[in-house]
Amino acid sequence: MAERSFVNEVKKLRSGAGEEFHGEGILAVTKALLQSGVAYVGGYQGAPISHLLDVLNDANDILEELGVHFESSSGEATAAASLAASVNYPLRGAVAWKSTVGTNVASDALANLASGGVMGGALIVVGEDYGEGSSIMQERTHAFAMKSQFWLLDPRPNLTSIVEMVEKGFELSEASSTPVMLQLRIRACHVHGKFIAKDNQRPPLSLRDALDRPDRDTGRIVLPPATFVHEKEKVENRWPAAQEFIRKHGLNEVFDGTEDNIGLILQGGLYNSVIRALEKLGLADSYGECSIPMYVLNVTYPLVDDEVRKFCTNKRAVLLIEEGQPDFLEQALHSILRKGDLQTRLFGKDVLPMAGEYTAATLMGGMKKFLGSTAPHLLSQPEDRLEGVEAQPLTFKPEAWEDSSSPAKFEALSEVVPARPPGFCTGCPERPIFTAMKLVEKDLGPRHVSADIGCHLFSILPPFNIGHTTMGYGLGGAGATAFNVPDARRTISVMGDGGFWHNGLTTGVTNAIFNEYDSVLLIIDNGYSAATGGQDIPSSHASVPHRNTGHSIEEAVRGVGAKWVRTLTNTYDLAGMQKTLREALTTEEKGPKIIIAQSECMLNLERREKPKRRERLKKGTRVVQNRFGVDSDTCTGDKACIRLSGCPSLSVKPNPDPLRPDPVTYVKNSCVGCGLCGEVAHAAVLCPSFYRAQIVSNPNWKDQFVARWRGKFIGALQRLSERRLAKYAV
Numbered sequence: 001m002a003e004r005s006f007v008n009e010v011k012k013l014r015s016g017a018g019e020e021f022h023g024e025g026i027l028a029v030t031k032a033l034l035q036s037g038v039a040y041v042g043g044y045q046g047a048p049i050s051h052l053l054d055v056l057n058d059a060n061d062i063l064e065e066l067g068v069h070f071e072s073s074s075g076e077a078t079a080a081a082s083l084a085a086s087v088n089y090p091l092r093g094a095v096a097w098k099s100t101v102g103t104n105v106a107s108d109a110l111a112n113l114a115s116g117g118v119m120g121g122a123l124i125v126v127g128e129d130y131g132e133g134s135s136i137m138q139e140r141t142h143a144f145a146m147k148s149q150f151w152l153l154d155p156r157p158n159l160t161s162i163v164e165m166v167e168k169g170f171e172l173s174e175a176s177s178t179p180v181m182l183q184l185r186i187r188a189c190h191v192h193g194k195f196i197a198k199d200n201q202r203p204p205l206s207l208r209d210a211l212d213r214p215d216r217d218t219g220r221i222v223l224p225p226a227t228f229v230h231e232k233e234k235v236e237n238r239w240p241a242a243q244e245f246i247r248k249h250g251l252n253e254v255f256d257g258t259e260d261n262i263g264l265i266l267q268g269g270l271y272n273s274v275i276r277a278l279e280k281l282g283l284a285d286s287y288g289e290c291s292i293p294m295y296v297l298n299v300t301y302p303l304v305d306d307e308v309r310k311f312c313t314n315k316r317a318v319l320l321i322e323e324g325q326p327d328f329l330e331q332a333l334h335s336i337l338r339k340g341d342l343q344t345r346l347f348g349k350d351v352l353p354m355a356g357e358y359t360a361a362t363l364m365g366g367m368k369k370f371l372g373s374t375a376p377h378l379l380s381q382p383e384d385r386l387e388g389v390e391a392q393p394l395t396f397k398p399e400a401w402e403d404s405s406s407p408a409k410f411e412a413l414s415e416v417v418p419a420r421p422p423g424f425c426t427g428c429p430e431r432p433i434f435t436a437m438k439l440v441e442k443d444l445g446p447r448h449v450s451a452d453i454g455c456h457l458f459s460i461l462p463p464f465n466i467g468h469t470t471m472g473y474g475l476g477g478a479g480a481t482a483f484n485v486p487d488a489r490r491t492i493s494v495m496g497d498g499g500f501w502h503n504g505l506t507t508g509v510t511n512a513i514f515n516e517y518d519s520v521l522l523i524i525d526n527g528y529s530a531a532t533g534g535q536d537i538p539s540s541h542a543s544v545p546h547r548n549t550g551h552s553i554e555e556a557v558r559g560v561g562a563k564w565v566r567t568l569t570n571t572y573d574l575a576g577m578q579k580t581l582r583e584a585l586t587t588e589e590k591g592p593k594i595i596i597a598q599s600e601c602m603l604n605l606e607r608r609e610k611p612k613r614r615e616r617l618k619k620g621t622r623v624v625q626n627r628f629g630v631d632s633d634t635c636t637g638d639k640a641c642i643r644l645s646g647c648p649s650l651s652v653k654p655n656p657d658p659l660r661p662d663p664v665t666y667v668k669n670s671c672v673g674c675g676l677c678g679e680v681a682h683a684a685v686l687c688p689s690f691y692r693a694q695i696v697s698n699p700n701w702k703d704q705f706v707a708r709w710r711g712k713f714i715g716a717l718q719r720l721s722e723r724r725l726a727k728y729a730v
Contacts, residue, residue: 032166046098049127080106122172131357429599436577452476474499477508626673
């Protein structure tokens with residue numbers, strides 16, 4: 001159950017030629033694939049392209065009508081290997097995954113694919129998760145394109161350009177027999193706009209047709225001596241063919257300006273931010289009209305040397321705007337200019353940051369430095385002008401700009417807005433697992449904990465502070481293998497169910513069994529690939545169309561030889577979690593101890609149940625919801641419940657007792673009634689201030705009768721208490 005449904009939006013995919021298509025970037029990519037006659041699509045979810053897989057899944061009926069096969073792959077390597085269908089047959093295929101981490105997993109298949117080359121167009125849509133909003137390490141896809149020599153597209157972030165680059169990407173792939181990568185930044189994935197649609201195309205050759213007439217070309221199989229021939233073919237045939245296609249079809253764009261002796265060269269994906277920065281400087285308008293000529297690289301690899309030289313000819317200086325490091329493009333441009341004997345001065349990382357996201361504010365700072373050295377007359381603000389230089393009238397009116405990224409602004413903001421690190425959602429079933437680990441740690445001492453990618457990685461932050469390293473998705477078990485020391489303290493490894501099916505079964509479980517690793521592996525089974533948006537996986541309990549789910553993780557680990565396995569079906573049972581963890585850490589039995597902790601992801605549970613509750617309330621049906629609270633008169637204010645839970649619904653408020661200055665805990669309305677706070681209070685032998693209440697909507701006559709008599713009884717007790725207290729009043 002994905003976090004967002006596109007059932008209504010995918011109806012737009014039926015748009016025909018000449019119709020105006022309105023939507024989001026990921027929807028436009030899907031439409032472009034269908035317009036291009038794609039035969040098969042696959043991929044693995046991960047920000048910022050998770051929604052692309054969700055759209056494809058929701059549009060499966062439309063895909064089937066066109067004879068397009070869609071598969072939600074078990075991992076990026078699976079998706080990349082599926083492109084083998086385009087090696088021997090003129091079948092167009094596309095796959096998608098998250099940035100460099102996904103490309104890392106797929107690199108073996110990609111290297112083989114790029115070596116042998118393709119007959120049909122092969123397109124890889126990569127969500128370039130770079131910048132401050134990224135959830136991963138800061139690396140670029142560009143290095144992979146250079147390493148294996150496949151072409152890299154970076155379209156301007158508007159729907160028309162994105163759609164065109166998808167369509168041309170297939171053509172470029174076929175013209176050069178090379179797989180092509182389409183890089184989409186976060187903003188490009190979620191940009192909204194419009195474009196003129198074309199008719200969807202059925203694949204000229206279906207997958208069934210290819211299977212009926214199997215064909216092969218041994219020259220495309222990566223096996224010596226063909227591998228050396230592949231290398232020669234890349235340099236002598238594929239590279240020139242790609243450059244010729246890029247040049248002939250004008251994939252890179254040149255925008256003229258009035259200042260002919262300077263220019264900007266930029267990655268296509270940065271175009272909107274560059275225009276915004278120029279607009280603030282009074283050098284462009286919001287429609288893209290600009291005073292400075294621009295050469296926009298919608299294809300960042302390979303570069304077309306003569307296009308670069310043509311743009312730079314007769315220019316005193318150009319500024320290369322390349323986000324991230326290393327400075328691949330800058331090094332290449334220096335080489336092109338010097339080999340062409342052009343003396344155009346190239347600015348780049350000397351005026352712009354070496355690393356980090358290029359926001360409009362960041363670009364403004366770099367452009368001011370560039371213009372201050374090359375065209376100071378264009379700087380509109382007096383403080384920006386060089387001494388003795390008069391400012392010229394500007395074509396556009398500059399806008400006032402308040403730089404909110406200055407250190408002083410951040411410092412002032414931090415005084416009123418506390419830091420907000422990522423954390424578990426309210427009612428998350430993973431929270432009690434780490435609460436149990438902290439409580440066991442008090443008795444048995446700290447352990448080395450190998451963490452993993454997923455929601456459970458939030459345990460490394462307060463209040464749990466659990467986890468020493470994380471090495472990749474599904475690699476929690478593998479990350480502790482160096483500590484396979486006989487008769488040493490057992491390590492604990494954490495792995496999610498998504499990571500387990502991705503590669504954890506082999507790298508974590510099978511490896512530990514094979515090497516007789518005496519350790520504890522905790523597999524968190526919340527029913528979905530929760531961290532990527534709630535997509536279904538093999539162990540999901542839901543019945544999913546076109547998928548085979550309901551497979552037991554316990555059966556899978558026992559199938560590869562695991563002996564000590566415990567499955568807990570309710571992670572909120574804190575006492576049970578503690579008991580099982582303690583047993584795993586202290587048992588004399590050797591080998592891997594595997595604990596499978598099951599409870600459904602609360603976000604997905606609420607997504608499913610909330611509409612049902614709303615419908616029942618609308619119909620006047622009785623609805624009962626559990627809520628927890630804290631008795632302010634009983635609460636001691638030690639806040640141990642918060643330290644051992646960290647639930648966002650737990651907060652503090654002033655103590656109602658004027659003689660007790662410490663604030664007391666209270667439960668906010670965001671509580672979903674999971675009960676962990678009360679379990680923590682009991683397990684940690686805390687105060688008895690927690691209570692559970694039932695909120696009854698649309699009560700029946702029994703509820704009303706009980707509530708009326710309960711109120712009378714409690715009222716009588718309160719009046720009795722007040723009379724007793726009145727005796728002692730002064």
